[in-house]
Amino acid sequence: MTASTETVRPGPAVVRDAAVTARRPRPRVGKVLLGVLGIVVSLVWVFPVYWMLLSAVTPDARLRADTPSFLPTHFTLANFGSVLTGSGFGGALRMSLMVTLVTIVLVLAFAFLAALAISRWRFRGRTGFVLAVLFIQMLPAEGLFIAQYKMLSTVGASTPVLGLNSVLGISILYTAMLVPFTIWMLRGFVAGIPAELEEAAMVDGLSRTKAFLRITFPLLAPGLVASGVYAFLQAWNEFTTALVILPAESRQTLPIWLRSFLSASANRGIDWGEVMAASTLIAVPVIVFFLFVQGRMTSGLVAGAVKG
Known part of the structure; x- marks a missing residue:
């Protein structure tokens, strides 16, 4: 009797799985x-x-x-403990908070209205206005210090609330510095929202103002948050303009106050532990602010990158 040898061939499923495994990229x-x-x-x-x-x-x-x-x-x-019990931290913190909050409100108000006008309406001088915004961005801030100081010192002689060492005075300078770039940030968000949404709401009986507030404005919230974060960081950490415009020791912001550690320690050497502790305290409000707005800020930055 001759034993027959039978060849076992793999089924179709086995062959298909082997082919997929072979094609799988390493x-x-x-x-x-x-x-x-x-x-x-x-x-x-x-x-x-x-x-x-x-x-x-x-x-x-x-x-x-x-x-x-x-x-x-x-x-x-x-x-x-040394930083918190020392002189100047509480006053500098209040000054920074006031200047930053006023700057954020002014920057968002002016930049939002300008971005809305550029994106939604065609008017005479629109191109010149856009070019002017670009040109202002090219001006170095250091080249404006003398003019800014003279302007605020002159205005402050009659109106101290707008002069040197004033919250409103330096906030106006920060606003003028931040508005051009913020306009370009918000312009992309406004242009990315179709005007037909407002027109459809107006057909349903809403006025133009109510259509804007109920339909368009909520969609712009991520862009406003992203722009607010930019204004917050710039106003909170700004040093050179504050050094010139806020010469009074009692009206210093936190970055200027931090500089006092170098002059106070000139004779005994710099206490780097206190300097780093003060720097950490300055960074804490920024971290807290980011924790509150990180969700809106992330969606706003992504939306601004693909719209406009």
């Missing part, structure tokens, strides 16, 4: 390298923030040691 070396590069860049970006926080909770004597420590082995809150 991880490329380039993607792995890009991932590693992204991690390295992120660490380089995060390290200064980590070092600021670490130095803020480290005694000054340990910071001056020859061998640096990258871990909080000598934890202390004395630096924060």
Whole structure:
């Protein structure tokens, strides 16, 4: 008897799965390298923030040691206590908050109206206005210091509320500095919302004002938040203009107040622990602000990148 040999062939499903596995792309070396590069860049970006926080909770004597420590082995809150109990922090914080809030309100009001006019209406001088906005953006802020100082000192002689060392005076300068770029930010959001939405609402019986407030304005909320974040950061961290316009020690903003640590420590050396603690306190309001608006800000930035 001769035994017959039977060849077992794989079924169609097995062959199909093997073909899919063979065609499946393998991880490329380039993607792995890009991932590693992204991690390295992120660490380089995060390290200064980590070092600021670490130095803020480290005694000054340990910071001056020859061998640096990258871990909080000598934890202390004395630096924060010295900053908070020292002179000037409360007044500088109030000044920064007032200047920033007034600047945000003025910037959003003027920039929003200008962006709305540019995007929705055709009027004589529209092109010249757009070119003027672009030209103003090219002017260096340092070249305007003398004119700004003379202007506010002259106006302040008769109207102190608009002069040097005033919240409204420096807020107006910040507004003039931030409005041109904010107009371009908001212009993309306004142009991305079809005017037909308002027209349809008006057909349903709403007035033009109510149609705008109920239909268009809520859709512009992400853009307003993104523009408000930009104005907040610029006004909160601005240094050079405030240094010129706010010479009085009692009217300094937080960046100018932080500079006082260098002059006060000229004889005994700079206490870097206190400097880093003060820098951390200045950054806290920014972090809190971002926590409240991060959702709106992210959607606003993405929408502004694809519309307009």
